[in-house]
Amino acid sequence: MDFKLSEEQQMLQDTAARLVRDAYGFEQRESYRRTKLGYGADFWAQLGELGLTGVPLPEAYGGFGGSGVDSMLVMTELGRGLCLEPYLQSVVYAGGLLAQLGDDAQKDRLLPAVASAQLQLAVAFEEPQSHYHLNDVQTRAEAVNGGWRLSGRKVAVIGGHSAGLVLVSARVSGGERDEDGIGLFLVDPQQAGVRRRVYPTVDGFKGCELFLDGAFVDAGSVLGEPGKAFAALRYQQGRAIAAQCAEAVGAMEATCDLTLDYLKTRKQFGVAIGSFQVLQHRMVDMRSELDQATSMAMLAACAADQPDSDERSRTLAAAKFIVTRAGRYIAEQSIQLHGGIGLTDEYAGSHYAKHLVMISHQFGDDDHHLQAYSRLMEVC
CATH class of the missing domain: 1.10.540.10 (Acyl-CoA dehydrogenase/oxidase, N-terminal domain)
Structure with missing residues (x-):
């Protein structure tokens, strides 16, 4: 290829x-x-x-x-x-x-x-109980004259603190984990019935919790057919996963470069610590993980725009699993090789490490995607 x-x-x-x-x-x-x-x-x-x-x-x-x-x-x-x-x-x-x-x-x-x-837009799809499951939606949308009223709570809305509109998933019918019955609504976070609790994330980004208390949206603010949004949420989250894998690769490359530069300049016993063979081996292991993650990110990018299928889902789940594991490994090894400075807020390396750890928990952690991959293998 x-x-x-x-x-x-x-x-x-x-x-x-x-x-x-x-x-x-x-x-x-x-x-x-x-x-x-x-x-x-x-x-x-x-x-x-x-x-x-x-x-x-x-x-x-x-x-x-x-x-x-x-x-x-x-x-x-x-x-x-x-x-x-x-x-x-x-x-x-x-x-x-x-x-x-x-x-x-x-x-x-x-x-x-x-x-x-x-x-600027944001997507509110996670809830306190959902644990990465897009179909686990308890936020409700009730049809009223001229539109819908939304009630519920969304969490971890990254970028929601500054978004002009937030795309909110809400259930219009069915049970709490049914794939059918989920709608997607354009919500102005400044309108009545909407409240945000803004907070910084561990890696320096900002997000919010979104509280909906009978917030009204008109019929023109519904995306697609009410109750039929799940397939689109799943498909577009796949595209977001592929893009996030690429973001993680960029952060891993920078982390490896920072670590290598440190090994070349930090001295002990009168020589650069990068001359110690055991540290060279650990640096090689980091680069090996990066190379594997890069390959999977490229594969995910090629699959991202393919039609929705089990094969596409398997590819994206495998990519997220490999990239997540590699990112966490590289972050941990970088901190170990740097020593105390690798944890200081004034040093860029600590921020890369925190961001890689946060990426590993967004859109599903490694365990979630390993289970998803296993389930999809069963239907082959």
Whole structure:
């Protein structure tokens, strides 16, 4: 199989890499993290100006119409820079749902704004009891005159603190774990009946819990047919998983580079500790894990836009499992090889390690995806 990039893809990768390298140093990242917004509004605008926020979105609505591989190129560079902007949540996941389920009026109104970074979206699909199961939905949507009233609680809404609209999954019919009966609604977080509890995540991002107390949404704010959103949620989360694998690879590459530089400069007994064979072996193990994770991230990117199938789901579950295990291993080994400095807040390495651990728990941890892969093997 030929994994060479096309000329356009190489230009896309170079553009993203140059932007992150020139505008997103670690000190700049930390200054963004300490703001109320939690990320760089100017950097987000630059992503839009360069067309990077439109990469996976349809050309008819101001996007690039890019593939999973194109998204992989952008996400790898954002991961390498440890960027805080909610690209994954707004552009890949929410933008994908809007493109798949939205009617012409909704797409005409919203997708150009998402593609140009003028509108930030978030997806609220997790609940306190759901534990990675998209079909475990207790938030209710009750049909009323002119629309719907939503009641319930969503957790871990990354980027929800600053989103202009939040895509909320809610049950319109059926039991708590039925796949049928789940709807998707566009909710303005500033409207009556909606409350957010904002908090920082362990790795420096920001998220929120979303409380819905009879929040009204009109009929024009329903994405797709009410009660038939589960298939789209599952499909677009697969695309988000592939993009997140690429982000993790970028973070792992940066972590390996930081660790190698430290081994070359830190001295004990008058020599660089990188000259000790046992540490060389551990560095080789880290690079081996990175190479395997990179291969799986590429495979996931190639599968991301394929039609929904058991084979696609198996591929994405396998990729998330391998990348999660590799990311956690590299984070742990990096801290061990650095010693105490690897845990300090002033050092970039600790932030990469925390981000890799957080990635391992988003969209399902390694145990969840190993079980999913096993179940899918049974139906072969």
